[in-house]
Amino acid sequence: MPPSLLIEQLLNGLQFGLMLFLLAAGLTLVFGIMDMINLAHGSLYMIGAYLTATFVGLLGNFWLAVLLAVLGTALVGMLLELSVLRQLYRRDHLSQVLATFALILIINEVVRIIWGSQPLLLSAPEGLSGPVELLPGLSYSAYRLTIIGVGLLVAALLFWLVNRTRVGMWLRAGASNREMAQAMGVPIRPLFTLLFGVGAGLCAVAGAFLGPILAVQIGMGEGILILAFVVIVIGGIGSIKGALVGALLVGTVDTAGRAFLPLLLSQVASPEVAANLGPALASILIYLLMAAVLFFRPQGLFPART
Amino acid sequence: MRWPLLLLVLFLLAFPPIASATGLEFYQGLLTKIMILALAASSLNLILGYGGMVSFGHAAYFGLGAYAVAILMREGISSGWVIWGVAVGLSALLALLIGAICLRTRGVYFIMITLAFAQMIYYLVVSFKQYGGEDGLRARRPEFGLFELTDTALYYLSLAVLAGALYLLHRLVHSRFGRVLQAIRENESRALALGYPVFHFQLVAFVLSGALAGLAGALMAHYTQYASPNLLAWQQSGHLMMMVILGGVGQFWGGVLGAATLSIVEEVLQDLTIHWQLGVGLILLFIVLFAPKGLAGLLRRRP
Numbered sequence: 001m002p003p004s005l006l007i008e009q010l011l012n013g014l015q016f017g018l019m020l021f022l023l024a025a026g027l028t029l030v031f032g033i034m035d036m037i038n039l040a041h042g043s044l045y046m047i048g049a050y051l052t053a054t055f056v057g058l059l060g061n062f063w064l065a066v067l068l069a070v071l072g073t074a075l076v077g078m079l080l081e082l083s084v085l086r087q088l089y090r091r092d093h094l095s096q097v098l099a100t101f102a103l104i105l106i107i108n109e110v111v112r113i114i115w116g117s118q119p120l121l122l123s124a125p126e127g128l129s130g131p132v133e134l135l136p137g138l139s140y141s142a143y144r145l146t147i148i149g150v151g152l153l154v155a156a157l158l159f160w161l162v163n164r165t166r167v168g169m170w171l172r173a174g175a176s177n178r179e180m181a182q183a184m185g186v187p188i189r190p191l192f193t194l195l196f197g198v199g200a201g202l203c204a205v206a207g208a209f210l211g212p213i214l215a216v217q218i219g220m221g222e223g224i225l226i227l228a229f230v231v232i233v234i235g236g237i238g239s240i241k242g243a244l245v246g247a248l249l250v251g252t253v254d255t256a257g258r259a260f261l262p263l264l265l266s267q268v269a270s271p272e273v274a275a276n277l278g279p280a281l282a283s284i285l286i287y288l289l290m291a292a293v294l295f296f297r298p299q300g301l302f303p304a305r306t
Numbered sequence: 307m308r309w310p311l312l313l314l315v316l317f318l319l320a321f322p323p324i325a326s327a328t329g330l331e332f333y334q335g336l337l338t339k340i341m342i343l344a345l346a347a348s349s350l351n352l353i354l355g356y357g358g359m360v361s362f363g364h365a366a367y368f369g370l371g372a373y374a375v376a377i378l379m380r381e382g383i384s385s386g387w388v389i390w391g392v393a394v395g396l397s398a399l400l401a402l403l404i405g406a407i408c409l410r411t412r413g414v415y416f417i418m419i420t421l422a423f424a425q426m427i428y429y430l431v432v433s434f435k436q437y438g439g440e441d442g443l444r445a446r447r448p449e450f451g452l453f454e455l456t457d458t459a460l461y462y463l464s465l466a467v468l469a470g471a472l473y474l475l476h477r478l479v480h481s482r483f484g485r486v487l488q489a490i491r492e493n494e495s496r497a498l499a500l501g502y503p504v505f506h507f508q509l510v511a512f513v514l515s516g517a518l519a520g521l522a523g524a525l526m527a528h529y530t531q532y533a534s535p536n537l538l539a540w541q542q543s544g545h546l547m548m549m550v551i552l553g554g555v556g557q558f559w560g561g562v563l564g565a566a567t568l569s570i571v572e573e574v575l576q577d578l579t580i581h582w583q584l585g586v587g588l589i590l591l592f593i594v595l596f597a598p599k600g601l602a603g604l605l606r607r608r609p
Contacts, residue, residue: 037414087595093414094360098551099594101544105587113581226425226540233418280433287422291407294419298411 004138009259010252015144017251018151022206023224024231024243025158026199032238033174034089034192037096040080040103041203041228042221047107048073048204049211049220050115053122062125070204077200081193089192108218119217147209154205155244161198162240171195175238227254230286234293236300245301250286257282318465322458334461335529340569341464342525345471347549348561349518354547355556356479357511358491362417363404363424364546367397367516369538370427371523376445376533377437386448386455390524397520398513400427405512409505421540428538442534445527455528464525468562471518476558478514487511488556552593554602563601 027041051072055065084103088096123129124143131139162168170191173181182188207220214220231250235242262278269277293301318337325334346368353359374393383389404423411419437443447455455463478484490497490504498504527533536542545568553564571589575582597604 031414037417084591084595091594091598093417094354094547094551094555095594095598097544098548099591101548102587102590102594105583106591109581109584109587113584222541226421229418230422233415237414276433276435280429283429284426287426290422291419294411294415295407298415300415 005259007134007138008140009256011140011144011148012259013252013255014248015147015151015251016255017248018148018155019206019210020224020227020231020251021155021244021247022151022202023228024235024247025155025240026195026202027228028232028235028238028240028243029171029175029195030199031232033171033178033195035178036085036089037093037100038085039097039100039225040107041199042223042225043104043107044073044077044200044203044221045207045224046111046218046221047076048200048207049122049216050111050120050207051204052208052211053120053216054115056122066205066208069208070201073204073207074197074201077203078193078197080200081196085196086192104222112218117218119215122211122216124212143212147213150205150209154202158202158240167191167194227286230290233300234290236302239300239302242300242302249289253289254282254286257285261285315469322461326458331457335457336569336573338457338461338464338529339526340566341461341468342522342529343546343549343565343569344562345464345468345525346519346522346561347546347553347565348468348472348475349515349522350546351550351553351555351557351561352475352479352518353508353511353515354550355554355560356484356491357487357508359409359508359512360417360547361408361420361512361515362540362543362547363420363422364515364519365538365540365542366404366424366427367401367519368523368526368542368546369431369533369535370397370400371520371525372445372527372533372537373431373437373443373523374520375448375524375527376443379446379448380437380443384446384448386450389448390521393520393524394517397523398517401513401516402509405509405516409508409512421543424538424540424543428535428540431538432535438533438535440535442532442536445531445533447528447531460525460528464529467521467525471521472562479558483507483510491556548590552590552600554600557600557602560600560602563605567601 023041023045027038030036030038030041048069051069052062052065055068056062059065059068080103084099088099091099128143128146130142132142132145133139134145160168162171170181170186173184173186174188174191178188210224227250231246232243233246234249235244235246258279261282262274265274265278265281321337322334325331346364350361350364353361371393374396375389378389378392404420408416408419408423431437432440447460449455450463453459479487486497486502486507489500490502490507494504523537526537549564549568550561551564552568553562554560557563568586572582572586575585579585593600
């Protein structure tokens with residue numbers, strides 16, 4: 001196996017992992033602080049991608065479109081929190097699952113009514129469509145490299161926000177003990193609304209940048225939502241650090257598994273079996289990872305609550 | 307509850323001849339589907355409602371039951387009884403394996419790990435190209451020896467199985483076993499302190515629930531004559547969970563009520579508009595916000 005292939009797949013894993021992190025970060029904070037299962041998180045990712053595609057069509061500028069889509073999705077997220085989700089904080093997990101599942105159905109249909117059933121076309125910005133040469137003999141997609149850069153930047157911003165600001169301190173306090181934080185005067189209600197806005201904005205970033213690679217279509221949020229849940233369960237619910245580690249683990253394992261497992265299997269089994277079983281095993285790999293992590297550390301790798 | 311139940315059973319028994327006389331065969335099919343889904347939802351209600359185990363992977367057993375029918379028929383085994391035995395046995399075995407691992411975790415982690423196992427089964431089954439892969443597999447109806455499995459026979463068969471299963475579940479949740487199961491749901495530490503083997507009680511309920519879901523899956527394969535990967539997908543688990551929550555978690559008739567209501571609402575809205583999912587979503591949302599105990603909770607007289 002040539003080393004350039006290995007590096008390319010590792011970069012792909014890093015790129016996917018960082019985007020997963022953007023999704024998982026909002027999810028894990030909502031989950032950890034509000035103790036709320038929000039299945040509709042993936043719908044915000046979809047809205048972000050749709051808004052980006054629409055604004056690109058209107059304005060012709062990818063970066064401006066992303067900015068507007070992030071703001072728009074954050075607004076949608078905050079409106080959702082104020083109208084529906086706020087009613088659910090004191091309810092049990094089951095009610096939250098049912099209500100947010102209902103939201104998925106509603107948002108999917110509203111998107112279908114506005115944009116139609118056909119997938120939207122969203123292409124990478126012009127200047128970034130080609131490959132760049134990283135090392136002699138190793139070239140890599142400029143667009144994916146940009147995603148890695150943006151992902152790292154947003155992750156750094158988020159860490160600064162959570163670890164170095166007063167709002168972040170409130171968030172961490174809320175994640176480790178909500179009642180105590182409230183008793184100490186943390187303004188929980190506006191904080192929750194703000195948090196939803198931030199989480200929705202992060203979803204929109206992921207949706208905007210993954211849109212050109214995956215597809216902008218109805219239901220795009222659901223598959224990736226499950227992955228984001230796997231990430232936060234591996235990382236430990238409520239922990240940003242855990243979300244990052246979990247996302248990178250899942251991103252790398254998933255990408256590498258898809259690339260290399262069929263190859264490895266073909267060494268030991270017949271080509272037919274390898275072609276059949278390889279992709280299946282690769283899809284299973286992250287769930288195996290999660291089951292293994294939960295088996296040995298039932299609270300995830302970095303539990304936020306003690 | 308006695309009289310309404312008796313009337314319902316009489317109505318269901320008398321429906322097929324009435325339907326064929328009045329040209330309403332379509333509704334006989336719908337009722338068959340509802341009864342099968344009611345069985346699956348009731349099996350989930352046993353662990354979710356009475357056991358407090360929120361399994362987000364029930365589609366694994368449901369789908370496995372369906373695939374057992376399709377694969378065995380394809381391999382030339384055509385005895386319905388054998389096929390049912392395999393479907394139920396395999397589902398029970400799978401539930402035993404998954405339950406033994408998952409029941410070590412609690413709360414949200416339990417939800418996620420059951421989901422993870424169901425996803426593994428999904429991808430595993432989809433990878434077998436010789437059994438249809440992502441296209442699913444045709445499932446011819448097997449032979450039951452005593453009768454031919456026509457649409458009407460399947461209707462009565464589903465009714466009989468559902469009635470039998472509900473009787474069993476009713477006896478079970480009101481037995482000592484059922485009481486202990488509910489005690490564990492209410493306060494696990496106390497049940498443990500009283501000396502009950504909590505893990506074993508939960509595991510037995512989990513396996514029983516999986517087995518019943520497998521049987522429902524087999525019936526579903528008879529109904530659609532097709533084993534679809536969708537039956538194994540996480541949306542199916544979500545759908546079953548919706549039915550239980552909609553009907554009433556831990557209410558005995560919750561699964562049946564939820565399955566019937568959701569299926570009928572979907573059917574009606576599908577006729578009205580292509581955007582029927584919007585309607586389903588709004589109704590579900592309304593019920594969560596304004597009827598927290600589900601439909602069975604609304605019907606039940608306040609004490």
